[in-house]
Amino acid sequence: MAQPQVQSVIDGLAGIRDDLAAFYRDLHRHPELSLQETRTAGLLARRLRDAGCDEVVEGVGTTGVVGVLRNGEGPVVMLRADFDALPVEEKTGLPYASTERGVDQDGRDVPVMHACGHDMHATCLVGAATLFARARDAWSGTLLIVFQPAEELVVGAQGMIDDGLFERFPVPGIVLGQHVGPLPAGFLAYGTGPVMAASDSLHVTLHGRGGHGSRPESTVDPVVMAAHVVTRLQGIVAREVPPAEPAVVTVGRLQAGTKDNVIPDSAELGINIRTYTPQIRDLVRTAVERVVRAESAAGGAVAEPDLTWSGAAPALVSDPAATETTVAAFAGHFGEQRIRTLPLVTASEDVGLFGEVLKVPTVFWFWGGLDPEPTVAAFLAGRVDDLPGNHSPHFAPVVEPTLSTGVEALVVAAHTWLSR
The missing domain is CATH 3.30.70.360 (Alpha-Beta Plaits)
Incomplete structure (x- = not known):
């Protein structure tokens, strides 16, 4: 059972769910390559300003966006999402599928697609920031909201750090992040210690x-x-x-x-x-x-x-003690039946740099984005490789319940570490 204060934050989701879904479809239709995410960055900054963030700064680490939501005394908690796309030609057949093209780092003309779910990551963080801004009586402290560019080139986190992220903005005591993947929508999964590889x-x-x-x-x-x-x-x-x-x-x-x-x-x-x-x-x-x-x-x-x-x-290390605390909060909100443990993931993520440079805990989890019924059937039949995974031209999360689950997970995780 979710705690009353965190539930009072999440209760606002019903009023913005449709707007968030439309925002997600727009981001999906208009992807941008790493370090070229200018349109997306502008939209994210506008959303943070509209939500009521006390400070919004663009251009951090080239195209990154940082928002600060202050709400009295208490801990500083960082929520991070990436928002760059890949040079992949979309084959999902969705009505909002991308037809965009761009020029990659080597000067080649390439198709562009959100084939890794970063558009969903960004939308969920917009949702979480909006809910926290509207329910200030349910928490206290400071939220550092970080939209990181260029994760696919694994240079975005370092770029923001080099641009003074932790000198120009409040220094967090914990870094929280998530990634959508080829799991049944509505489910969460986690690991402790090293969960993603160094690259x-x-x-x-x-x-x-x-x-x-x-x-x-x-x-x-x-x-x-x-x-x-x-x-x-x-x-x-x-x-x-x-x-x-x-x-x-x-x-x-x-x-x-x-x-x-x-x-x-x-x-x-x-x-x-x-x-x-x-x-x-x-x-x-x-x-x-x-x-x-x-x-x-x-x-x-x-x-x-x-x-x-x-x-x-570096390898992405999800701090064992902090992960245990966060996952316990997830279990209280979503129910233990919707939470699974993951084996080591051989893909890589540069979010770990933030916590590593500060020597503070990082907690990172995954949540599902695929249609639950056929996905569960594929798992049971041992046909997991048949499912479209991240970086596939066929990968696109179902909007719901993926969107709601991602927003709620960020809210629950952040609320766990803020003062109540």
Whole structure:
């Protein structure tokens, strides 16, 4: 049973639910790529001002939006949502499906879609901020409302921190966030300790000597080097990482040459690593560099390979004690039957940087966005891979009960840590 004070905040949801749903559909129809979210940021800032936030600032960390809702003495609680989209062509068939296009970081014209649910994240935070602003007699303290850009590039959190997020605004004692996913709508799921992986990306250029494909002896073939690198990298997790430690090494990009009978001068690889502890993270990063340099030397490269690390985010750690307290509040509001535990998630999130830099707890949970009946049936039949997941061109949360559940979860979580 929900506590009367938190319920008095949530009671206002009925009056804004339809408006929030329309706002969500608008965001979904008009997605924007990372660090280009200017329209979305303007709409979010306007919503915070209309809700009655005491302070609203745009352009934090390029396109981030920060709102401050002060309500007397008490703790400072941070609620965070991301709002960037992906270079994915939408195939949901929804009447509000995106047909937008944009220019990505490499200058390519690409389709754009909210394929990861960030539009739902942002809408739910708008809803929670509005409800808290309208029910100030039910809580006290300060809400720091953070709309973070560029999560998909894992640079948005660091960008806001570098732009003085915690020097310019109240410093929170806890960071709260959530993510919608391929679970039955109306359900929540959580983990404690490391719940999402650290992520590191490496761009590699191998240097050969090009020439005619009919005379390979006159060349130094970077394609063969690249092939050996790809194969050799697969042994790192299998032979160097302890079996009890999860890790993933993926070569997601290999590009070389322009014609079948021309051996190129260079080959490029894009490598991604997922780990959960600093020790294994260092081990895998070191091993990847060793393999790349060794295979380059073995192939007779004309120069040392170029290695550029990017897209770094630490493992997302949901503080065990704070998570236990928050989940107990969820159980009191939603009922234990709607809450599940999750295994480790090998995807990554940069929200953990906020709590890490401040040395304060982070609590992060997931909630479902798929039509409950077919989703439960797929789980029971062992056909989970048939469900559209995040980053799929077919992924779009059902508006309800996803929207209401997400708003209520943010309200319950924040209210747990505010003074009453």
